Amino acid sequence: MSFFEENCPEMDRYLENHASSEPEILKRLRKETFQKTTQPHMISGYQQGRLLTILSKMMQPENILEIGTFTGYATLCLVEGLKKDGKITTLDVNEELAYLPKKYFAESEFSQQIDFRIEDAKEFLKNTNKVFDLVFIDADKENYVEYFELIKPRLKSGSVVLFDNVLWYGKVLEENPKQKSTQMIKQLNEMVAKDEDFENLILPLRDGVNLLRKK
Template identity: 50%
Template structure:
């Protein structure tokens, strides 16, 4: 869901950095061949991710939720020359598509794919993480934060996608809606944890920027 009026959204996109050609190709193939293409980060959010990564200049990025690899290719633009991006996806069905575009970029050797449940993979990663992007199953956002915090040093940044969840976070929550309940818990955790400072932005479906104190 987009919260900006269409004309304002179009103006913002027109006055932001152009979408790289490789990402245009990936976006097109995703919409043509992959289920749920709206999960794609898209032009504006992709450029926001790229800009934030360039400002942070991370040595190590962890992405939870690869999908077709669009957001990874945006984030990796800010890596230092010897940096590495680790990205986790729950199953193998999109592995080859992800790798095709990773290798078509100039960052292929800097992107490491992990397949499986992030709740099991994160504890096994011995990394000093500078930047995290979470865009996966919403019901596990609180668990991911719990697993990540011990691995994040002061100054590390967490980017969290879909935190407004099509506006459901401000509506009455149905008993069976576990995703919205989890996001409400997660948003509260980010804003109230003593180790974290957070700002929430109404970009696309909501993007939170959190810094570890």
């Protein structure tokens, strides 16, 4: 949940009302996510989805990697900007929920470009030779630092990486956090800021997005 959603819902509605509308398939997916999942807040929000789509369309990537599919909302946003022969690989470990993204991926006009896998992202990154133009990571926060280390060799100059939830409901301001996820997110943000191979900016969109570009 974003600061505005919690503290100023009117502003949040204003922002949504003055952004490009989401495709009908995303509206239906968002609705079903709230109807059928126990943690619907995990879905990428309206504004974040539009950011992912615009960024993807600007870059026109050939290879996208997504770590953390959930119900596939962000996947369907990212795939809109792929080159015609491009591919998005999206990874998750939740087999019980897999039916939902599969349903909407099959309905999508981009279905042939989506490679949905129930697979551990760390193992995938250790065994793939692919180089990715665009990476979106919205998964288990305890592994964010390891994901960053594993993804670096799979990038080229100009590749873009986005880490979601990097403000972690404001918990990153805690000096000595006890929660492991908070510790790892703080460590990631510090590592990224100091890594001379990247330039980055944390966007205060929803729960924070760390936007990185490989130099």
